[in-house]
Amino acid sequence: MAASGKSALNKAPLLEVKNLRVEFPTRRGTLLAVDDVSFEIAAGEVLGVVGESGAGKSLTGNAIIGLLEPPGRVAGGEIRLEGRRIDNLPYEEMRKVRGAQIGAIFQDPLTSLNPLYSVGRQLIETIQTHLPLSAGQARQRAIDLLKEVGIPGAEQRIDHYPHQFSGGMRQRVVIALALCAGPKLIVADEPTTALDVSIQAQVIALLKRLCREHGTAVMLVTHDMGVIAETADRVAVMYAGRVAEIGPVRDVIKQARHPYTEGLMGSIPSLGHRSERLAQIDGAMPRLTEIPRGCAFNPRCGHRGQRCLVERPDLMPAGSSRAACWLHDPRGVGAAAVGELADA
Amino acid sequence: MLAFILRRLMQSVAVLLAVGLVSFSLFRYVGDPINAMVGQDTPAVEREALRVKLGLNDPAPIQFVRFIANAAHGQFGLSYRTAEPVSRMILERLPATLELSFCAALFALLVGIPMGVYTGLYPRHWTSRLLQAVSLIGVSLPTFLIGILLILFFSVILRWLPSFGRGETVTIGWWTTNFLRWKGLEALILPSITLGLFQLTLLMRLVRSEMLEVMRTDYIKFARARGLTNRAINFGHALKNTLVPVITVTGLQLGSLIAFAIVTETVFAWPGVGQLFIQSVQFSDIPVMAAYLMLIGLFFVIINLVVDLLYFVVDPRLRGQMGRRAGAH
């Protein structure tokens, strides 16, 4: 139901990330946590970003909203919102973009809200920061938003404090806060990870419905392939700071082009194949300090060839997707080199 | 809320009784109260008569009840050293200590909190580093040494400010105040700085570390993600969240200011209860020590009650649940 066939390609991109690099200077040298990441998000589109922890997906999200935690910094590339470059804006300019044009949802609703202020105060404060509304109008809008995210008795609940809400309800409040000023894009970083499984589906459904109604695009960062399959139009698979594969969600799930994605898909349990053991990828993602030469995935890859040990593959067309794997080298050279060592 | 206050009141009474027990034990069992009242050559019969008259032969619990009842009326007997009523000695000197502690607290709060906020918000700025370094020196210098150094510079070398005593005071009823004469205010400056400096550095470091911690929280990051202005984030969201621990520590520190006044009063020959206490320790003047202990206990209990009430104002989470005291140690 997710990839409803409507192509994102015929719309101008809302968000354009080009060759993004995020660095962390440490005493053991500079770590390249996000390495040459490029993707686009069209207006109203849901892009899933999936990968193991440490793959750089959250950092990419933080870089987009301009809130990388120091000493992390954008070291290269561009981020454009509706054609306007936003990665090099002064703090005050970027502040006006945040909340107004790009909303954000973080992982833990229990800690995302200031415990000392009522949810109403936090909503009204955000609304009045971005929209020219009177206190009364802002309060009305806050109540409407709470109703929209499905908080029963919004008129009374608006004056309650965060600790008086359950986890799922708090995440609804957080979604309302992200939608306050009608942003065009929401960066949702693991929005359901901290929630009960039974509530996860509700929150995801809510997010999806609201964004469709408001025409808001979403960058949905998660490690949960199930959530992506259900929600996203397209998916970007990240591995060790790079995009391994990107494409329409249905194609990526059905026919993964990158060996890593293949392994990832194999680890999703599916109904009907109960007896089968879930496939798993041997080994673990390398630490940022120990990324091997060539393709970062090569130590764990079943199709590894000589070339994979030496040369780093960029994204190349593979069916309707694009994958960073020499198996899809348009010149066919990579494929040839691969065979030799496949069983070694 | 009411139940909570009642419970805290009960606890306060319990603490006061505990302090009272210590005071009573001091009073009753350290040294012999009779020896202090009569001459060396008083015959044993007379001593015994005095014992009976003073109720010193009654069972200890009864004596304790009597002690507490007397204490509640401000009666602590006669000083072993001067044979004056202890309550009058304390009352005479209390205004001096309270005024000094008040000025020191004001100095610590008004300077310490802004410095803490600043260094917490801009930890990398050179002024923050400088303040941080200076504060460490402030914590490492014993109070009496700070007092001596201040006297050396401002009294002995520069001759700007007086180095001992209260200067000129005005008496209003039983209260003598420094605040109404220029000479009195002048005399307050050095002692107040001396007494307040340690609390100032403590507050500054506390506010700083709380600020740093709060600035790392998810809700501050989320507030940034919502595009709130720095002003709203720093002062609306961050500062308010540092208040609970700051109130706790400030409360405790105010209590200890009155006790720390012992040192400052000695350095500046300030005629307060602290100086009285030191003299009574040197002479083992037990009734005065016992009374002083009760006094400090009383201040502590009052301050704690105020602190608890302030929590309610600051933290909505506490308004819902009765009696649980978050933020305290």
Next chain:
Amino acid sequence: MSARTAFAQWLHHAADSDIWWSFKSSTTTVVAAAVTFLIIAMAFLAPVIAPHTPFDPGTLSLSDGLKPPVLISSDGDWSFPLGTDDQGRDVLSSIMYGTRLSLIVGFASVIVAMVLGIGLGLISGYFGGTTDAVIMRIADVQLTFPAILVALLIDGLVRGLISSDRHDEIATFVIIGAIGLSFWVQYARTVRGSVLVEKNKEYVQAARVIGLSPAVIMVRHVLPNVTGPVLVIATINLGLAIITEATLSFLGVGLPSTQPSLGTLIRLGNELLQSGEWWITVFPGITLALLVLAVNLLGDWLRDALNPKLR
């Protein structure tokens, strides 16, 4: 995981390059360590390196009294580099001997507080119930009184119990006990917290099932766990203990003038401050401040490096 491996792990963790790196990379810490070491060395070598024996009345001469430090004196006589006090005692030598006493009292009272606190913390956490409640309430009440006041009370109490001429003999022990008793609470709380955490862990339950004494098991597991925090508290308390002793001595209820610590020296000098003989006060004062500052810096660094959650 036996206690020994836990301890070995902690040691390994402590000796891990991270800690060493944070030590080396912090110039302040290295300087603080060097200053602490120098002061300790100076204090304990005092009988060997001090130019005079200031508290042997036989070597004193009143004609040497109140000599200013050599830098501002007219005769340039180097026999009293930091000047003399009104009794003709060499200030430098007095400082060396005084520092020694200050350090001894400081270390000893920290050890008293540590042993007392760890013991009560273990008991409180392990037995729980009434024992725990009583110990922790005492801790609460005591915490509300500043350490200096507690120490003063204990000192006053002892003065009331024994005659004053005997008091001077045992003054050092009284002070050590008084300061030790006023600083135990923090250790007890830390250890108790750790015991409460460990108590419910499976291995303690398991140990109980197979008939091992859970108390022994816990002591062996809890102690290595709290070594870091306790070390941090001890370092910070060392500074506080030295300050407390100096303050008590300054107030005239600490060490007697016959055995002067830095605090006593400052008190004696303070009486001459108004007449301009500043060096008798200022040099011991600087030594005291340097010592405490260096120890505090080490404590701060240790806390950050081990990063236990301390309040």
